[in-house]
Amino acid sequence: MKRLLAATMLLGAVAGCSPPPALSDADGRVQVVTTTGILADLVRNVGGERVLVDSIVPDSADAHAYEPTLRDVRNIVYADLAFSNYLLLEAQNVIKALDANLPDGVEQISLAEGATKYAAEIIPLVEDVSLDTVWLGLRVHGDGAHLGADRTSDVRLTATAADGPGRLTAYLTESFGNPDVFVDSGDGFDPANGYRDDTAVLPPEAHTHMSWAFSEAGAYRLTLRAQLAVSADSRPVPMGERTLTFAVGVDPHTVPGMAGATVLRGGHTDITADLDSGDIHLLADDKRLDPARTVIEVPAKALREVPAGPGLRFLGRPGTRVYQLPQAVLGRHVHGEIDPHLWQDVRNAQAYAELIRDSLIAADPAGTATYRANTDRYLRELTALDDYVRERITAIPAPSRYLVTTHDAFAYLAKAYGMVIAGFVTPNPAVEPSLADRRRLTETLRNLRVRAVFLEPNLRARSSTLVEVARQEGVRVCDIYGDAFDDRVTDYVAMMRFNADSLARCLT
Known part of the structure; x- marks a missing residue:
């Protein structure tokens, strides 16, 4: 399997289901679907007996990696209101299933983004940059709204050519060790199938980590092309093509044609498809670099042995030595620029509750008094909780x-x-x-x-x-x-x- 983060949408999964009008539960309750159990609990506290709530991601599951089921899609189809956290907390397939299957006119509320209007505080997502080599990932900058893109759109980063003394492989290791290969120069590049076997797919404003392996020392060059797919049936919008240069186990200053180039030795760098400027660049710890004037160093100390087991046989036989830039964080760790886990500050959960209250009132005005009373009670409970957490940690x-x-x-x-x-x-x-x-x-x-x-x-x-x-x-x-x-x-x-x-x- 050589597709990274390729989304499989569950469109039209509930055959013959026509979404009924608002307040579709048999006893008149508002049917609400949320992406996670935490959000479902907040909605139940605000909505009380007037709402029926289902969570897409079940308890004990990982919201970052969950794949929606047909039952999940059915709940979405019959929803009167939907809440996600977003800020790229949920797996992209959860968001696609939600947005594609909600009935026309049903509102979808992104709580992490909307809660800032209720005094929620957001903080940047900061990652440890203490590895001895470069963390080289993939990123999409910008939301592409001026091109008609939304959060269900895809940006495709495609490898079209590579040269060097050995084999170049880029892959993602999932949570339980299963590799998902993005590019493998050893089996060539096939323009006849649109280079589909060497294409990574990311949503706007997303980022993912990668592992990079090289079988021999020397200079390598990899050509990448970026395209924006606004929708599944739209013609891709081209975003340019650039070539990356790697110095593997050799002095980066000796790479032919790269005299005076910037050498990347450490920190967090992303190959970035920029929806705003329409090009590809390197984003190194918030500094934008031109790939044509940059050499990515893979030092001699990056030499590793391929471990035993069938999972990584595409890198070579167990014990084979390869130069590796390791994946910084294990699994399908796609995220944005803002830490999405706002609820770990109880005051942010209070902002969520207020946004949920106002959203329920808009969907069910007859329940206004109930929603306000429930929210007032819950906010008092959360204030006491905030005091408790602060007292215990202090x-x-x-x-x-x-x-x-x-x-x-x-x-x-x-x-x-x-x-x-x-x-x-x-x-x-x-x-x-x-x-x-x-x-x-x-x-x-x-x-x-x-x-x-x-x-x-x-x-x-x-x-x-x-x-x-x-x-x-x-x-x-x-x-x-x-x-x-x-x-x-x-x-x-x-x-x-x-x-x-x-x-x-x-x-x-």
Whole structure:
């Protein structure tokens, strides 16, 4: 399989279902569909008995990777109102299924974006840039609205040619180690099929990490073409073609034709298709670079052995040595520029509730008094919750308020309640962590005297390295909830109270 993030839409999945008029539940309740269980819980608290709520992503599932089912589509078709978080929290197929199947005239509310009008605070998504080599990902800049694009549109980044002394491979490793290859120069490039086998697909304003592997040392060049598909049946809009240069295991200053070029050695760099300017450039830690005047260094220290197992055989036999720029974060980690996990600050959840209230009133004016009363009650409950979380975390000694987790979902909690994000780990089960990776984590735990690390229960399978190092250092391993409920924690208030108690108990 060589398609990255290719969306399979569930259009027309419910044969013969014609959406009924508003307030379509048999007893007159407003039928609401949300993307996640957390949003569903907020809607139930505001809507009370006047609403019937279904969540697309079930409890314990990962909203970043969930694939909608036919049952989900049926719930969408019959909805009177829909709520998503967005800011690219949900998998793109969830958003496409929602937007494509809502009845005409039914409103879809993006809570994370709309809540800013209700005093919600947003913060940039900041990622750790401490790897020893470049993090080289793919990005789409701009929303393409001036071209008619919306959040269901696709930008296609296509590799059309490559040259170098060996094989160049770019791929994404999914959450459980399954590779999804974007480009493989070893099997050529086929213009007859539109280079479909070497095309990555991303929505507007999105970003994803990648792994890059090279079989031999030397200079490589890769030509990429970008196109915007406004809709599934529209003719793609061309956005230019550029060539990238890599210096693999050799002095980057000696690459022919690149004298005086900028050399990228570290940090976070994205190959960026820019919908605003209509071209391709490199975005290196917010600095825009011209690919024609830039060399991406893949140093000799990037040499790795292909691990055993069939998953990475496309790189070579186990034990074969390849130069690798590793994927920064495991899995289909597509995101935007703003951290989407706003609800980890209870005051942001209050803004969500107010937006939900006003949206329900617009859809069901007869329920205005009920929605206002329910919201007032819930806001008082959330104010008490905010005080509780603050009190519990404030009781933790300041030198112990370091948070090390499996997933970058807690920046809002840290900012609102005085924690410090010391690190997050998303290990790649297909590749053994390097000694440098383990040493860095070990030094973080030792130098900061971290008392505990925190795992999200639904991501426990991805956390073996963190658990091993924590146990080696005598550090506790505790639970924390990010964006999914389970049988133990079934609502938002319980989730935030659990997190506050877990932090206080394990870090004090």
